[in-house]
Amino acid sequence: DTGVSQNPRHKITKRGQNVTFRCDPISEHNRLYWYRQTLGQGPEFLTYFQNEAQLEKSRLLSDRFSAERPKGSFSTLEIQRTEQGDSAMYLCASSLVVYGGDTEAFFGQGTRLTVV
Amino acid sequence: KQEVTQIPAALSVPEGENLVLNCSFTDSAIYNLQWFRQDPGKGLTSLLLIQSSQREQTSGRLNASLDKSSGRSTLYIAASQPGDSATYLCAAPYNTDKLIFGTGTRLQVFP
Numbered sequence: 001d002t003g004v005s006q007n008p009r010h011k012i013t014k015r016g017q018n019v020t021f022r023c024d025p026i027s028e029h030n031r032l033y034w035y036r037q038t039l040g041q042g043p044e045f046l047t048y049f050q051n052e053a054q055l056e057k058s059r060l061l062s063d064r065f066s067a068e069r070p071k072g073s074f075s076t077l078e079i080q081r082t083e084q085g086d087s088a089m090y091l092c093a094s095s096l097v098v099y100g101g102d103t104e105a106f107f108g109q110g111t112r113l114t115v116v
Numbered sequence: 117k118q119e120v121t122q123i124p125a126a127l128s129v130p131e132g133e134n135l136v137l138n139c140s141f142t143d144s145a146i147y148n149l150q151w152f153r154q155d156p157g158k159g160l161t162s163l164l165l166i167q168s169s170q171r172e173q174t175s176g177r178l179n180a181s182l183d184k185s186s187g188r189s190t191l192y193i194a195a196s197q198p199g200d201s202a203t204y205l206c207a208a209p210y211n212t213d214k215l216i217f218g219t220g221t222r223l224q225v226f227p
Contacts, residue, residue, distance in 0.1 A: 110158070110159045
């Protein structure tokens with residue numbers, strides 16, 4: 001297992017375009033998270049999935065953002081009608097949650113989005 | 117609501133020094149706390165996970181302590197090296213399992 005994989009690593013897009021990012025979690029991890037990180041700040045929670053079910057969405061996740069995890073494996077995060085304020089690092093993490101077990105989160109290398 | 121604060125925001129030290137990075141959190145009803153390392157432009161690397169039942173966790177030159185009653189965690193780095201230069205983030209879970217991060221301590225170790 002090579003860890004959490006994110007693609008693409010970098011994305012430059014024009015304002016108003018749609019972009020989609022992909023995350024492949026560690027196999028058999030049932031939880032998958034999306035975070036956003038801007039320069040000089042810690043990551044901020046966006047949303048998470050338990051298997052294929054999206055269980056929570058942050059208020060940061062406007063209606064232009066949508067995330068899916070169709071088969072409980074990989075996930076996609078789409079941003080429609082991108083704005084310059086969407087420029088950030090988008091991080092994906094996964095963990096294995098078992099009853100009574102600790103949930104160590106493992107992160108991918110992130111996708112750096114620049115909206116011009 | 118969980119809020120996480122890290123002190124200092126930045127640290128620059130000569131090689132060989134022992135370091136202390138501090139993390140405080142407001143909601144002490146946590147079951148673990150995690151420390152991460154982040155290199156510029158990269159993702160997060162998990163360093164240590166401390167369970168709420170533990171007080172310390174060690175990995176090589178790193179030692180992390182957790183005091184839930186005071187809402188504090190400390191990361192000790194022994195005999196620092198230039199390769200330790202990075203941003204160190206602590207994260208405490210809130211509500212479900214989502215992590216709340218501090219803004220990090222940016223560490224520079226010079227030869």
